[in-house]
Amino acid sequence: MLKIKNASKIYKLGDVEVPALNNVTLTIKEGEMLCIMGRSGSGKSTLLRILGLIDSPTKGKIYLSGKDVGKLKEKVRSRIRLETMGYVFQEYALLSELTALENVYLPAKMLGRWPKEYKDRAITLLDAVGLLNRMKHLPRQLSGGQQQRVAIARAMVNKPEIIFADEPTANLDSKAGKNVMETLYWLNKNYKTTIVFVSHDESDKKYASRVVRLLDGRIVKRKPI
Amino acid sequence: MRKSISVANFLARKLVARSNWGLNFMAIFMIVIVYVNINFTSSLLNGFISTVNEKLISSQTGNVVVLPKNSDGIESPVVLLDDIRKINGVAGATETRSVPAELSKGQEKSLAEISGINPSTYGDVFVTPKNMIEGEFLTKDDKDKIVLGAQIAGADISRLELYSDSLKNVHAGDKVTVNYPGGFKKEYTVKGIFLNEFFESDLKTFITDNEYGLVQPGGKVESINIKLEKGVPESYVIDQIKKLRSDLQFRTWEERAGFVKGFTDTLKVVNRILGFAAILVAAITIFIVTYVDLINKRRQIGIERAIGINAPTIILSYELRALFYTIIGSSIGALVFIYAVVPIERAYPFKIPYGKVFLQLNYNNMIIYAVILVAVAIVAALIPAWRTIRISIIDAIWGN
Ligand SMILES: Nc1ncnc2c1ncn2[C@@H]1O[C@H](COP(=O)(O)OP(=O)(O)OP(=O)(O)O)[C@@H](O)[C@H]1O
Numbered sequence: 231m232l233k234i235k236n237a238s239k240i241y242k243l244g245d246v247e248v249p250a251l252n253n254v255t256l257t258i259k260e261g262e263m264l265c266i267m268g269r270s271g272s273g274k275s276t277l278l279r280i281l282g283l284i285d286s287p288t289k290g291k292i293y294l295s296g297k298d299v300g301k302l303k304e305k306v307r308s309r310i311r312l313e314t315m316g317y318v319f320q321e322y323a324l325l326s327e328l329t330a331l332e333n334v335y336l337p338a339k340m341l342g343r344w345p346k347e348y349k350d351r352a353i354t355l356l357d358a359v360g361l362l363n364r365m366k367h368l369p370r371q372l373s374g375g376q377q378q379r380v381a382i383a384r385a386m387v388n389k390p391e392i393i394f395a396d397e398p399t400a401n402l403d404s405k406a407g408k409n410v411m412e413t414l415y416w417l418n419k420n421y422k423t424t425i426v427f428v429s430h431d432e433s434d435k436k437y438a439s440r441v442v443r444l445l446d447g448r449i450v451k452r453k454p455i
Numbered sequence: 456m457r458k459s460i461s462v463a464n465f466l467a468r469k470l471v472a473r474s475n476w477g478l479n480f481m482a483i484f485m486i487v488i489v490y491v492n493i494n495f496t497s498s499l500l501n502g503f504i505s506t507v508n509e510k511l512i513s514s515q516t517g518n519v520v521v522l523p524k525n526s527d528g529i530e531s532p533v534v535l536l537d538d539i540r541k542i543n544g545v546a547g548a549t550e551t552r553s554v555p556a557e558l559s560k561g562q563e564k565s566l567a568e569i570s571g572i573n574p575s576t577y578g579d580v581f582v583t584p585k586n587m588i589e590g591e592f593l594t595k596d597d598k599d600k601i602v603l604g605a606q607i608a609g610a611d612i613s614r615l616e617l618y619s620d621s622l623k624n625v626h627a628g629d630k631v632t633v634n635y636p637g638g639f640k641k642e643y644t645v646k647g648i649f650l651n652e653f654f655e656s657d658l659k660t661f662i663t664d665n666e667y668g669l670v671q672p673g674g675k676v677e678s679i680n681i682k683l684e685k686g687v688p689e690s691y692v693i694d695q696i697k698k699l700r701s702d703l704q705f706r707t708w709e710e711r712a713g714f715v716k717g718f719t720d721t722l723k724v725v726n727r728i729l730g731f732a733a734i735l736v737a738a739i740t741i742f743i744v745t746y747v748d749l750i751n752k753r754r755q756i757g758i759e760r761a762i763g764i765n766a767p768t769i770i771l772s773y774e775l776r777a778l779f780y781t782i783i784g785s786s787i788g789a790l791v792f793i794y795a796v797v798p799i800e801r802a803y804p805f806k807i808p809y810g811k812v813f814l815q816l817n818y819n820n821m822i823i824y825a826v827i828l829v830a831v832a833i834v835a836a837l838i839p840a841w842r843t844i845r846i847s848i849i850d851a852i853w854g855n
C-alpha cells in the first residue's frame with residue numbers, strides 16, 4: 231500500500247551535507263506490523279517521517295496505493311495525513327492546551343467524517359487505551375506512558391490505514407513501555423491497522439510481523455554486529 | 456472551509472482559556488491602554504478645539520454675524536433685530552457700531568476700537584457681562600461710562616499677553632480720555648473691566664449706544680451678532696434672514712475665526728498624527744505578543760500540522776485569538792474611557808488660558824478606532840502566524 235523507491239535524504243547543515251538515507255526501497259504491506267530497527271543515527275526517524283509524508287526525500291519516489299504522492303502540495307499532503315495516517319512521536323506530542331479527550335478528537339473534528347459522533351469515538355478510544363478516567367486531564371497532568379497512550383488514541387481516531395510510531399516507548403519505563411507496545415499490537419490485531427514502528431530495543435521484535443534494519447541510512451539484511 | 460473555521464474557533468478558545476493567564480492579561484491590558492490612549496488624545500484635542508471655539512463664539516462672534524452688503528451700515532436695524540429674534544432657534548441678537556480711537560490715562564496710551572452696544576441685549580449673545588473682574592457692565596442709562604477689556608485697561612495684571620500695550624494700571628472708577636478720529640475728545644469713568652480670557656475679545660471697549668450716538672451722530676449699525684440655540688444650524692437661520700432682506704451678508708463664526716481657525720486646523724492635524732502613532736503602537740504590540748507566543752508554540756504548531764490540521768486553520772486560530780484580545784481590550788477600554796477617564800477628567804478638568812478643557816466623547820470616533828484596531832490586529836497577528844507556518848514541519852517539531 232505504501233512504497234518508497236530509491237529514496238535518499240541528505241540534510242544540509244550550512245556547507246556540510248549529512249546523508250541520512252541512502253537509496254532505500256521499501257514496501258509496506260497492508261495489515262502488517264513493521265518494525266524498523268537500527269542504531270542511533272542510522273536514519274530510522276528520517277525514514278519514518280518520509281513514509282508519513284511529514285518530510286520529503288531529497289531523491290526517490292513515494293507511492294501511496296500506487297499513486298505518486300512525493301510531489302504533492304502541502305495542502306494535499308496535509309489532507310492525506312489527516313485521512314489515512316496516524317502518528318505517535320518519540321517525544322510526548324500532545325497539544326498542551328487541550329485535554330486528553332480534546333487531543334484525541336481534534337483530528338476527527340478537523341476531518342468531519344463523523345460530525346456528531348467524533349466525541350464518542352474519542353471516548354471509546356480513550357477507554358480502549360485504559361484512560362477513560364483521565365479524559366478531562368491536560369497533558370501535563372498525565373504521566374509519560376499515559377500521554378503516549380493518548381497519542382495512540384489520537385492516531386487512531388480517523389480510522390487511519392496506517393499508524394507510524396517513532397520509538398513510542400523511548401521515554402517510558404519498561405512497564406509503561408510494554409503497555410504502549412501492547413496497545414499498538416492489539417490495534418494491529420483487532421483493527422487490522424497497518425503499523426510501522428521504530429525501536430532499538432531488540433525485545434520489541436516480538437510485536438512485529440516483519441523487521442527492517444537500517445545501518446548508516448541503508449537497509450541491511452542482517453542484524454549488524 | 457466550515458470545518459476549518461469551527462476547528463480554528465475551537466483551538467482559539469482553548470488557546471485563550473488554557474494558556475498562561477499572564478499572557479492573556481498582558482495582551483488585553485495593552486489593547487486597553489492603546490485604545491484608551493487613542494481616545495484620550497483625540498478627545499482631549501477635540502475638547503481643546505471646542506473650548507477655544509466656544510470661547511470665540513461666546514465672547515467674540517456669536518454664531519452668526521450679519522453685515523451690510525455696502526459700507527453704509529445696516530438699514531432699519533430695529534425692525535430687522537425684532538424679526539431675527541422671532542426666528543426659531545435664535546437665542547439672542549445684538550447690534551454693534553464701532554469706531555477706532557485712542558485711549559489715554561496720564562502718560563499711558565492705547566489704541567482700541569470703541570464699540571457702541573445695546574446693554575440690554577448684549578448679554579443675550581455674549582458672556583462678557585458675566586466676566587467682569589472689576590466694577591460692572593454697562594446698563595441702558597449709563598452716562599459717560601466706559602467698560603474696558605483687561606487687555607486695554609491692564610488693571611495691573613502683568614501676565615496679560617498685551618499688557619505692555621495697555622493702559623497698565625487702570626481700574627474701575629478711574630477716568631480715561633478717548634480721542635476720537637477728527638479730534639473729538641471725551642473723558643469717561645471706567646465702570647468696569649472684563650476678562651474673557653480670550654485676548655481678541657479682551658481688547659474690546661464698550662460704551663452704550665446712546666453715548667455712541669453723542670460722539671458719532673448718525674452712526675449706523677455695522678453688525679448684528681446672533682446667538683443660536685444648541686444644535687441649530689447656522690445655515691438655517693441665515694436662510695431665514697435672507698428671506699427677510701436682500702441687502703445683507705452673513706458670516707458664520709467659523710468664517711470669523713481668523714487665527715483660531717489656523718490654530719484648530721493645526722490641532723486636527725496633530726490629532727491625526729497622534730492617532731496614527733497610537734495605532735502603530737497597537738499594531739506593534741499585537742505583533743510582539745503573537746510573535747513571542749508563536750516562538751514558544753512552534754513545536755505545537757508543527758505537531759498540529761503533522762497530524763493533519765491545515766495551515767489556514769492554524770493561522771485562523773491565531774487570528775481569532777487576536778480578534779478576541781482586540782474586541783475584549785477595546786470594549787474594556789471603552790468602558791474605562793466612558794465611565795472612568797471622562798468622568799474623572801470632568802471632575803478635574805485641564806485648565807488652559809481659554810478655560811477648562813473637557814474630554815469630548817465621540818461615539819463615532821470610538822467605533823472607528825475600535826474597527827481600525829481590529830483591522831490592525833488581524834494584520835499584526837497574520838504576519839507572525841504566517842511566518843511560523845512557513846517553517847517546515849520537521850524544523851518546527853525537531854529543530855530549535
Ligand atoms: N533535521 C536534521 N538536520 C540535520 N541532520 C539531521 C536532521 N535530522 C536527522 N539528522 C541526521 O540524520 C541522521 C539520521 O538521523 P535520524 O534521526 O533519522 O536517526 P535515528 O535512527 O532516528 O536515530 P535515533 O535512534 O537516535 O532516533 C543522523 O546523522 C542525524 O544527525
Ligand SMILES: [Mg+2]
Nearest residue numbers: 274275276396
Ligand atoms: Mg529517531
